[in-house]
Amino acid sequence: MGLHLHLLQAQLLVSILLIFVPRSVSTQSNFQIAKPNCTDHCGNKALSYDRPEEDRSLANYFLSTLKQSNLFQVLDDNIVCEGSSEELTSVAMLAKSCLHVKGEDRPSMKEVAMELEGLRLAGKHSWNQTEPIEEESESLLSGKMNAFAIANGEGSSTAIGYESMRDHIILPMGGGR
Numbered sequence: 001m002g003l004h005l006h007l008l009q010a011q012l013l014v015s016i017l018l019i020f021v022p023r024s025v026s027t028q029s030n031f032q033i034a035k036p037n038c039t040d041h042c043g044n045k046a047l048s049y050d051r052p053e054e055d056r057s058l059a060n061y062f063l064s065t066l067k068q069s070n071l072f073q074v075l076d077d078n079i080v081c082e083g084s085s086e087e088l089t090s091v092a093m094l095a096k097s098c099l100h101v102k103g104e105d106r107p108s109m110k111e112v113a114m115e116l117e118g119l120r121l122a123g124k125h126s127w128n129q130t131e132p133i134e135e136e137s138e139s140l141l142s143g144k145m146n147a148f149a150i151a152n153g154e155g156s157s158t159a160i161g162y163e164s165m166r167d168h169i170i171l172p173m174g175g176g177r
Helices: 002-020 027-031 058-067 077-082 085-098 109-124
Strands: 135-138 144-151 156-163 168-172
Touching: 058 085, 085 109
Parallel strands: none
Antiparallel strands: 135 144, 144 156, 156 168
């Protein structure tokens, strides 16, 4: 049972890392249960006897590459080209947290989904990283639109407020956790 769970974790790891790659392979194939002789989309086997004993499982191999700071050397070129180094490092750290041995140390699938959604949204909005936190622009409703960060103890969230003489609305945009 432990080996089967470990293989499922390795497949989850591969699925998380491949989220940033536009692929022609159907999405359904990402969620198949890994078997020892199956390969991920980059050609790495979930279990490989070609690697040193401590790195035979894909999960251990991944953790070893992180420890040696070789993440970008072992990722598929398509992955490296498609995502920023910050995105890839964030996803790698999230994948690493999914591989903790103790269940209470691993994030729930809901937490993983929320974190990935936050990364996806942050990637869509490159202005998030290049513009100052407080920004003003004219809205179509002839009022001012203010974007500002709200610290919530666990990180920060972005909110947009529309100001006019009659209205004062704050709409949360969500930013991950």
